[in-house]
Amino acid sequence: MVQAGNYLASEILRDGRTVKIRAIRTADRAGLLAAIGRTSDQSLYRRFFTFKHGFTDQEVDFYVNVDFVSHVALVAVLEEDGQPVIVGGARYIVGPPGQAEVAFAVDDGHQGKGIGAVLLRHLVSLARNAGLSALTADVLPNNTAMLKVFGTSGLGITTRREPDATHIVLQLS
Template sequence: MSQTATYSVRTVLKDGTPIQIRALRASDEADMLAAVARTGPQSLQNRFFILKRHFSEKERAFFMEVDFSNHVALAALAEEQGRYGIIGGGRYVVVEPGQAEMAFVVVDAWQGRGVGSLLLRHLTEIACEQGVRELTAEVLSDNGSMRNVFAKAGFKVARSDDPRTVRLSLSLGSARPD
């Protein structure tokens, strides 16, 4: 396991709310599932392209068993009702050498506050450090908020085989630090 497995930073949202962005841990499974339960149906459809509330054991294993090399996952945590809990997450999976696909989800109550942008920035920095040359994402065509997050980070529209989705791509040689 790389140093990425211990990744942890404290930062603030655009409204000044403090959050922590850190590596997803095996012990986070219950908190991650609780975050999914607090996420609305449209947000889950935007992430999984289908309405998804429950996960098979195989899917749960995939989400939780990250190696921080070919599969990197970060969790965003904030204080809610007196305890820190997961409010969002992002990950990338290397799909071929030098290329990784990203995905994000943010609990509805925390959307529009910069959580996704912060997760994207930190994942992009980790990807650069690990030698990933291109990041891609598939986003539903009508998911304007996530498309804007990617556009602000410099992602460009690439081809898509599915008319319901837009494929976005960022060459890390041209990534802009925020």
Template sequence: MFDPDKFHVTETLHDGSTVEIRAQKPEDRKAILDAIAHASVDTLYHRFFAVKRHLSEKEKHFFFDVDFVNHVVLIAVGNLDGEPRIVGGARFVVTEPGKAEVAFSVVDDFQHHGLGAVLMHHIAAVARDAGIKEFVAEVLSDNVAMLAVFEHSGLITTTRRDGATIHVSMRFPGA
């Protein structure tokens, strides 16, 4: 079973900077809400399919009351403006036995440095250990970076277009 207190990994990004990947903690709440409040329009639109800077109470409950069994969140802490900051995160939510929906977000200053791929690697490893056999995701069709992360993940990826969104299914090899 995933132990959020024990998961700590250091990774090096394409620009040589390092990030620590760990489980989300309750005390990360303010930093994550601040990151959403300061994200670019483009990032918000691709993450939430809307320009949404503030979460409702129901959404906060979803984002922060994480059980690490049916809902796992990993975050990345990097150096931003000389301070350790939350610079990205990945979550999966089990929707039925063996299947989970996955979602990502990387802060604007850290995008395209390889962090999305690093987060994908670790969230997939945690999911595999938890018995997940398939990830699914809804992605806006112009989200080249997210689709590239999925395609290069090593999972067996199939896509289905549905209007402006692409439904992505990723099966774990051997599952």
């Protein structure tokens, strides 16, 4: 079993850059807030289903303090001007038996490079190792990029379209 803070992998993105995928850490608070600051209102709306003009200390604590059992969170880190920069993140939160809900965010300047798909692959691997059988997500109907990430994941997928969201179930086994 992977322990919190120990998960680390590297992947090559479509543009040839290497991205590190690792467990989020409490020390990532400033980096996470910086990534949010580089994310447009529209992208934040697609992630949170509401306009977010800031985050409370309690919300940020929730995002960076995970137990890596019932709440697993990864960040995508790229080198920018010689410094590591958090450019995206993904998480799952265990819910009904055998299932977890997933959520993703990638800052606007790094969207379209395959980071969401890479994060999904790593979450799937962790979820399978944890014995989960399905990942679920609610996606806004106009969030075609995220729908494509799920649709091209190679996993069994069930979708249920509702007026305000598309409910996705990814089968892990």
